Amino acid sequence: MTDLTDLGVKAIRDGVAAGDFTAREVAEAFNANVAAASALNAFIVATPDKALEAADTVDTARAAGKPLGKMAGVPIGMKDLFATRGVQTTAASHILEGFVPEYESTVSQKLWDAGAGMLGKLNLDQFAMGSSNETSYFGNVISPWRRKGGNAALAPGGSSGGSSAAVAARLCPAATGTDTGGSIRQPAAFTGIAGIKPTYGRCSRWGVVAFASSLDQAGPMARSVEDCALMLEAMAGFDPKDSTSLDLPVPEWAASLDADLKGKRVGIPREYRMDGTDPDILGSWDQGIAWLKDAGAEVVDISLPHTKYALPAYYIIAPAEASSNLARYDGVRYGLRELPQGANLQEMYAATRAAGFGDEVKRRILIGTYVLSAGFYDAYYTQAQKVRTLIARDFSEAWARCDVILAPTTPTAAFALGDKLDDPLAMYLNDVFSVPASLAGLPAMSVPAGLNGESLPLGLQIIGRPFDEQSVLNAGLAIEQRAGFTARPETWW
Amino acid sequence: MSVTRETVAKIASLARIRMDEPELDRMVPELNSILGWIEQLGEVDCAGVEPMTAVIPQALRLREDVVDADPLTGGGLRDAVLANAPVAEHGFFGVPKVIE
Numbered sequence: 001m002t003d004l005t006d007l008g009v010k011a012i013r014d015g016v017a018a019g020d021f022t023a024r025e026v027a028e029a030f031n032a033n034v035a036a037a038s039a040l041n042a043f044i045v046a047t048p049d050k051a052l053e054a055a056d057t058v059d060t061a062r063a064a065g066k067p068l069g070k071m072a073g074v075p076i077g078m079k080d081l082f083a084t085r086g087v088q089t090t091a092a093s094h095i096l097e098g099f100v101p102e103y104e105s106t107v108s109q110k111l112w113d114a115g116a117g118m119l120g121k122l123n124l125d126q127f128a129m130g131s132s133n134e135t136s137y138f139g140n141v142i143s144p145w146r147r148k149g150g151n152a153a154l155a156p157g158g159s160s161g162g163s164s165a166a167v168a169a170r171l172c173p174a175a176t177g178t179d180t181g182g183s184i185r186q187p188a189a190f191t192g193i194a195g196i197k198p199t200y201g202r203c204s205r206w207g208v209v210a211f212a213s214s215l216d217q218a219g220p221m222a223r224s225v226e227d228c229a230l231m232l233e234a235m236a237g238f239d240p241k242d243s244t245s246l247d248l249p250v251p252e253w254a255a256s257l258d259a260d261l262k263g264k265r266v267g268i269p270r271e272y273r274m275d276g277t278d279p280d281i282l283g284s285w286d287q288g289i290a291w292l293k294d295a296g297a298e299v300v301d302i303s304l305p306h307t308k309y310a311l312p313a314y315y316i317i318a319p320a321e322a323s324s325n326l327a328r329y330d331g332v333r334y335g336l337r338e339l340p341q342g343a344n345l346q347e348m349y350a351a352t353r354a355a356g357f358g359d360e361v362k363r364r365i366l367i368g369t370y371v372l373s374a375g376f377y378d379a380y381y382t383q384a385q386k387v388r389t390l391i392a393r394d395f396s397e398a399w400a401r402c403d404v405i406l407a408p409t410t411p412t413a414a415f416a417l418g419d420k421l422d423d424p425l426a427m428y429l430n431d432v433f434s435v436p437a438s439l440a441g442l443p444a445m446s447v448p449a450g451l452n453g454e455s456l457p458l459g460l461q462i463i464g465r466p467f468d469e470q471s472v473l474n475a476g477l478a479i480e481q482r483a484g485f486t487a488r489p490e491t492w493w
Numbered sequence: 494m495s496v497t498r499e500t501v502a503k504i505a506s507l508a509r510i511r512m513d514e515p516e517l518d519r520m521v522p523e524l525n526s527i528l529g530w531i532e533q534l535g536e537v538d539c540a541g542v543e544p545m546t547a548v549i550p551q552a553l554r555l556r557e558d559v560v561d562a563d564p565l566t567g568g569g570l571r572d573a574v575l576a577n578a579p580v581a582e583h584g585f586f587g588v589p590k591v592i593e
Contacts, residue, residue: 102573103565200548214548241566243553312531323508330509332586337579345591350511362510366501366520367527369508383534385544390537392545425526441548466549 004029005170009074009227010254012173013115016058016073023055023062023073027117030075033171034119039493042156042166044080044138045088046120051075054117061115070234072115077166077175080121081128082108082218083207087118091209092126092136095356096335105207106239107176107218114234119172122162126358127326128183128211131430132420133161135360140417143191144169144489148455151492154414157187163221164191168489174222174231178208180215181314182409182434185446188221189409189459192448192487194476195221196228199466200441201246203232204239212321213244215314215438225447225476229254232469246467253470259478262296266475267402271307272433274411280452281408288406288449288460288479295478300402304394309387310436315428316371316384317439322361323368329356363424392440399465404475408433409446409459433461443469447476448485457487495525 004026007015016023031048058073083089083101090096104112112118126135132155133141143156143165156165160177164187167175177184179197188195196219203218210216220231233253239245268289273282289299331337331352338351357365371380398405411432420427437444443466446459460479464472496504498521505512505520512520561567571584580587 099577102570102576201551240554240556241563244547244549244551246549246551247554306537309534309537312534315527316531316534327509331579332588333574334577335579339589343589345589346509347511348589349509350506353509354511357510362512363520363523363527365508365510366504366524369504370496370500370524370528373504373507379535380531382544383537383539385546386539386542387534387537388545388548389542390539392548424523425530428527439548 005033007173008223009071009174009230012074013070013072016062017068023058024052026073027051027055027075030119030172037169037171037493040142040144040165040169041139042123042141042162042169042171043077043120044090044092044123047087047118050087051117051119054112054115058115069113069115070230071111074115074173075117075119076111077119077122077163077172078108079124079160079163079176079178081124081178081209082176083209084108084118084121087121089121089209091128092124092138093356093358093361094137094336095329095352097137099335103207106204106241107208107235110237111234116234122166122175124162125159127209127322127361128159128178128180129322129360129364130158131186131427132415132417133158134417134421135358137358141165142417143414144493145191145414145456146489146492152416155190155417157190157414159183160187160221164188164193167191167193167221167223169493174220174227176218176235177221178216178218179438180212180318181438182431184219184221185409185434185444185459185461186431188446190414190457192457192485193221193223194225194228194445194447194480195219196232196445196469196472197438197443198232198236198469199246199443201244202236204242204245206239206241210325212318213325214321215318225473225480226254226257228445229257229473248467251470253473256470257477258474259481260296261292261475261478264297264404264471265402266292266297266299267302267398267405268299269302269304269307269405269407271304272407274432276411277408278412280413281411281458284449284458284460285406285408291479291482292406292475294482302398302401302405304398304436306387306390306394307436310391310439311428311432313384313387313391314435314439315367316380317388319364319368320372320381321368323365323372326361326365329353360424388439391436395440395442403465404471405463406475407461407463409461413452413454413456413458437463442466443472445472445476447479449479449483450485451487496521496528
């Protein structure tokens with residue numbers, strides 16, 4: 001019999017519906033993998049009983065001949081940034097340790113309504129701030145991948161590093177992620193899986209711990225393009241509780257998948273060919289161009305002239321929004337309280353936040369506070385928002401010449417844990433290819449393209465027009481079919 | 494533009510994050526390296542460019558003007574709201590004394 005944990009979302013759902021196996025058998029198999037993988041530290045909390053309970057509900061519904069949901073019988077990992085009723089939700093921070101929400105995020109509720117079950121809450125960079133999953137209060141996530149002939153612990157990417165590690169290591173067939181500047185795409189690329197950030201507003205932000213609200217967007221991470229499409233259908237949809245939620249119908253992305261790209265134009269942005277980019281990355285980009293031509297697409301050279309300014313603009317806008325969003329952690333309403341002997345209210349706030357936030361979070365709150373402060377607001381924040389307008393304009397002008405854009409997801413393959421920890425700026429630069437699409441609110445996905453010389457996965461990124469997830473997924477499928485990526489990490493954990 | 498130790502201490506106080514001397518000493522060069530790199534935005538000609546306010550243009554909605562239009566975010570949830578408070582007494586959040 002096939003190992004159930006090798007199956008993806010669609011195969012599990014269809015197998016459960018057909019009666020090839022029960023949802024309970026699937027949940028038990030994944031629960032066992034989760035329990036055996038504590039060395040990866042991918043989960044902050046495992047919830048095997050939740051997974052079994054959801055599975056039993058699906059099995060009972062099937063036995064009664066009731067209609068089954070889009071994700072029926074599929075156990076998933078939930079990034080610990082989504083509020084889950086009755087299950088600790090921490091954003092990987094000390095300040096929220098022990099916080100047990102009284103409510104459920106819209107996205108997670110939609111997944112449960114579609115028949116999915118929860119294997120546990122996945123580790124991440126603290127408040128989703130990081131690119132290597134080294135800022136979590138609950139410890140680093142270790143990538144299941146290792147370099148050929150080496151056993152150095154590698155970064156699973158960030159901030160959705162628990163999600164990427166868990167999906168790559170077959171601890172779950174799919175997981176939720178969130179992407180503010182690349183936090184779905186970069187970890188997907190580092191671990192040889194697929195992940196899509198939809199158009200800003202497709203997935204409700206209600207109940208998702210806020211980092212930078214004008215950028216935050218949830219999306220699925222899975223091992224195939226089709227699985228991403230299916231899961232995104234279950235996650236997306238209008239929510240009146242999120243003021244920036246898109247009031248649009250959710251398309252049937254999975255059923256409409258089509259890898260024939262005849263008549264489609266693929267833009268290759270010349271500014272993404274940067275000095276210092278790993279030759280393996282450039283090689284996989286060239287390979288991706290050849291694959292899309294083979295799928296019938298016409299390849300055109302395009303220019304996105306403000307690309308180089310995207311990262312510095314992002315590192316003003318995101319910390320500015322974070323400094324405002326994170327003001328809510330005050331030791332009064334939820335989470336940690338530090339009350340030194342004789343302290344007054346202001347001292348309690350300052351002591352609580354000093355004890356509850358990690359270094360990277362403090363750094364970003366300070367930068368955000370500084371760029372928003374009197375006398376600097378126009379020079380930093382207003383200027384960054386103007387540059388953001390120019391970056392979005394670059395893309396809208398490019399759409400006159402092409403339908404999707406192909407680029408690398410990251411400038412390098414996964415780096416070792418600790419490599420960039422002492423230099424925040426070097427860490428930020430890892431998001432150079434993913435941040436522009438975030439600033440412009442565009443749908444973008446990463447798909448596995450192959451392995452580099454050290455046997456580590458490389459990802460290719462496809463960026464699309466607003467609301468056109470379908471073209472992004474279609475181009476992703478065309479690459480997936482030609483890349484034939486079947487590599488997987490050897491089990492060492 | 495670079496920040497001094499005094500500026501960082503001031504920002505930390507505005508952000509209500511207590512920082513001791515060694516932490517401030519560590520933070521000053523880190524922030525200066527990030528701020529120095531951000532400076533390059535100044536070279537972009539933004540004459541006549543409006544700052545972005547919404548990445549996907551859409552009109553802000555108003556909710557229905559009725560009590561508890563959405564039961565999840567409406568009223569009557571005092572116990573749920575207080576459930577995670579570090580200190581809750583008599584149906585209120587508890588804080589250190591603020592009036593002498």
